[in-house]
Amino acid sequence: MTENTTQAGATPNPERIKKRTGLGGALDRLLATPAGNILIAFLIIQFLCITxxxxYPDDFRYLSSSNIAIMLKAIPTLGILALGVGMLMISGEFDLSVGSIYAFTAVVCSIVIASGLTAWIAAPLLIAAGAAISMANGVVSLRFALPSFIVSLGAMLFWKGMIFFVHGAQAIRFEGSDGFRNLMAGRIGPLEMPFVWFFLLAFVFHLVLRHHSFGNHIFAVGGDRNAATANGVNxxxxxxxxxxxxxxxxxxxxxxSAxxxxSVTPAQGGGLELQAIAACVIGGVALAGGRGSMIGVFLGSVLIYTIQDVLLLMRAPGFYLDIFVxxxxxxxAIANQLVGGKGTR
Known part of the structure; x- marks a missing residue:
């Protein structure tokens, strides 16, 4: 019998029980999860902001109805984009062109709606076009064994130039019907529709990652591609x-957003790809792939905008956001590295 084996009838070590069942043990288990660190940071920052x-309700209007409404409208711009980036990063790949796709599809959608096509048809077509553009990056990267970071960097510049080629440098109005705009950006009671979409997508992606075989495949190929192939995953x-x-x-x-x-401007979306990656990393997604959660990405996106909102309320210079982020x-990244070997997916 080895020294690590507990004999039948032996009294368990009280310290081990305390460590396993106590508050400290629960905190250790929380910190070992991909979203653990961001959840604690998020709760602390929210507590400080609410306090x-x-x-100081007059000087720091964080809890004002207008500020909350603005946050619920603005957070999904980054958040929805970050959810897709997070899924891709967990699989072990990057796409730096998502900011350009964000702007290009919105511009083209506005153009085709202005030409007479209904938004109910134009929007799904442009969402499919966005998927096709990003898939093309993946095809090139995987077919020629090129880093997706480099391939998507080229695609980012290409589609950014295509925006100006298609429409020039002027803004364009988005003329979707009232029903379409209400569905995309209206309200349901006190809730803003953009945030409802953000929450629903985060929930669906969370279910896919945690409770569907495809989620297991994403973690597998991001963690060890050869092992995933050996287990029948493509x-x-x-x-x-x-x-x-x-x-x-x-x-x-x-x-x-449109x-x-x-309206849509050609410069819209600039820098969003880096903010999306930042939201994912802050939310516990491993840069090397194979680890992360949609809860973490959700909180990371909210946290980035919360910091931006606080800086605006405090009238701080805009570059402070870059410093904090x-x-x-x-x-x-340091926290993810420290818990990477101990954490669960």
Whole structure:
């Protein structure tokens, strides 16, 4: 019998029981999950913001109805896009062109609606086009064994240029019907529709990752492609589906934003791809793939915009956001590395 084996009838070590069942053990298990660190950071920041809002309601209007409404409208712009990027990153790939897809599909959708095509047809077609553009990046990357980071970097510049080629540098109005705009960017009671879409997509993606075999395949190909192949998983198929999800989420986010604002500018979407990656990393998605959660991506997106909102309320310079987000990315990457070997998916 080895020294690690507990003999029958032996009294268990009380310290081991305490560690396993106590509050400290629960905290350790929470920190070991992909979304554990971001959940704790999110709760702390929300507690501080709510406290400051209650103590100084006139100077720090965080809890005002207008500020909450603005947040519920604005968060999904990044959040929906980040959900698709998160699924792709868990599979072990990147797509830097999602910001350009976001703007390009919104511009083209506005153009075809202005030409007479109903938004109910134009929007699904452009969402499918976004999926096709991102899948093309995946095909090139996987077919020629090129890093998806490099392939999508080229695609980002290409489609950014295509926006100006198609429409020039001027803004274009989004003229969808009232029913379509209400569905995309209206309200249901106190809830803003963009946030409802964001929440629903996060919930569906969470179910896919945790309770569907395809979610297991995503984790498998992101964690160890050779092992996944040996177990009968087709890595190319899984990755291409994830590319399609990233592109379709980018297009959907762009169309929702256009419906909400009522217009689209060619420069719209600039930098969103990096913010989406930041939201994923802050939310516990491993840069190397194979680890992450949609809950973490959801919280990461909300946290980034919360920081931006706080800075605006405090009238701080805009570049402070880059400072805070940059620091969060590094800290989150370090935390992910520390818990990577101990955490669960």
């Amino acid at each position: 400051a809002g209650l103590l 890595p190319v198929k899984v990755k291409l589906v994830c590319f399609a999800l990233a592109g379709s989420c980018a297009a959907f986010s762009g169309i929702i 419906a909400r604002v009522g 940059g620091a969060l990315i590094v800290l989150a």
